[in-house]
Amino acid sequence: MRDLRKILDQTVADLAADGSCTMRYLFGYFLKGFAVLQGVIGLTVALTALMTGRHTWQMVSVGLLLLATAQLIWWTGRLVHRSADRKRYVQHQHRLLKLARKKGGSLTVLEAATDARMTVEKAEEILRELAARGHAEVRVSESGLIVYCFPEIERWDEKHRARPVHEL
Secondary structure (H helix, E strand, O other): HHHHHHHHHHHHHHHHHHHHHHHHHHHHHHHHHHHHHHHHHHHHHHHHHHHOOOOOOOOOOOOHHHHHHHHHHHHHHHHHHHHHHHHOOOOHHHHHHHHHOOOOOOOOOHHHHHOOOOHHHHHHHHHHHHHHOOOEEEEEOOOOOOOOOOOHHOOOHHHHHOOOOHHH
């Protein structure tokens, strides 16, 4: 019963976290679509004013203003997408660290990808970055298996015996 509850709690937490990323992606696409529509309208207004010759400078100004704001809206949509990408990356990283703690401090790329529900490429990218930043060590087994080990997690029990730096 506890295992089922744990699984349900994790699933709900994943949906809530992934849902916010999904909303960011949808909002970004909405902004980009609106920018394209506004850009087309601005271009149409400017070209129509130039072709007909009526109210030329006012209509061209309106068209150019619509094009400029369309560019700003497109740029905002890109920022929203980047924000969603960063949040998704952090979520994947947290999943891998929780999984490493659950597995005693060491993971392989395939183990990380399957248990954390992400692509092999994404799992490998995150594990390599953690190793490059010094949070994980890359070890190779006798058979050539690459294992990412997290010393802080492996030596979790030592934190209770830690002493102040000035005592060392």
